[in-house]
Amino acid sequence: MSLTPPQLADIRCLAFDVFGTVVDWRSSVIREGESLGQARGLEVDWAAFADAWRAGYVPSMSRVRQGRLSWTSLDQLHRMTLDRILEDFGITGLSEADKANFNRVWHRLKPWPDAVGGMHRLRERFTLTTLSNGNMALLVNMAKQAGLPWDCVLSAELARHYKRDPEVYRMATRLLDLSPQQIMMVSAHQDDLNAAKDEGLRTVFVMRPLEFGPEARPDLTIDPSFDYVANDFHDLADQLLSRSEARQSLALS
Template sequence: MADGIKAIVFDTFGTVVDWRGSIISDLASWGVEQGLNVDWADVVDRWRDRYNPQKARVRSGELPWTNLDELHFDALKTVFDEMGLPLLDEARMMHINKVWHRLNGWPDASRGLHRLKTKFIIGPLSNANVAILVNMAKHADLPWDNVFSCELFQHYKPDPETYLGVCKLLYLEPSAVMMCAAHNYDLAAARALGLRAAFIARPNEYGPGQTTDLKAEQDWDYVADDLEDLARRLGC
């Protein structure tokens, strides 16, 4: 079944990196150093709750194109206000905002990607902007061949321009590109445009009590336990 697949692109937040666990760990340690008494788990959950609504404002045209770092910073200030926390000085607020640049991969991520890279072109197809993805790759040893940030297309997933934009940049037909994600909606949008699809469950992405994306909801081309398992299934 791998015949004809030339490139694999990956959802990144949740599929490749553990955004929630990374942010809580990072900011909890930093907060102690700064003498801040903040429930960082509450911060990150509230912050992430604004992710889709913020993107929707851009996708609907309510906002002009705005990259994810800027959307995150606006949302972070709203979260602080909602929680009754005073805004910190700009340098410290920016340090918090850039925690998204310092996310750790899931335990299988780096090894799996290194294996997949031996056979396929690999890169993130992520709503994150270029700076986030490049810095994250350095931090977590993610060996991308290219960074397919939605910033390049000025559209957020699941807009067709994102998936088809990858195909255009690589001079590949959609059937030669596979989307890998832990989110069924992402794969459904890619498949509707002719891309192949690989699902990996990340049941702890949202922490305890996650209720979404616990299993494959369609008959995807591949369903794997993790990225190393996907590499094995693809003969890497």
């Protein structure tokens, strides 16, 4: 693990997975659910609701990936799942405006505490891009609200393929006009990193043990072939920047 100095010097761009890696979707959805519940007098287990919403994520994208559903943006997939689980949870009486607004909670997710500061440090040396299944509008709105300092916003939408389809990673190298070894994928999801690695990208596994909540027991056994493993984005900056760069970047963050 960890690249040799010439390999590291080659890295031009860090490409970030977003949901779970940069932002804490679960707490954000719970918090907005609770506000909505209070405003509309609903009694709901919002943690269970958030988990059910997220549980619809992979199956809904799989329908697109397998060609059973034509290209559908993540906003639309989120809405399809929302409509289904509102029914499952027996929630009635929400207006169309309530539902449309709640569906956009995914545009308002809050970053993990280290994310913005760590990104500012990493941005001194690398080009930072999203490489996310979120649609462009979602990612741009999220960045604006959360203050995420991207140099570039790239979405699966531009490839009309969802991760882990290889077309998504290839789209990034093509649009940034870089070779795969010049891009390092940063993700809390090992299958994402393995798919990136298959396309020749470098890899960083960021541990986000709380992504699925304090009760979850995620498998944090780490594939030894990842180039770096980091506890958070500051730890990643400490590992990737030279000592003098790291000192400077801390002063800036």
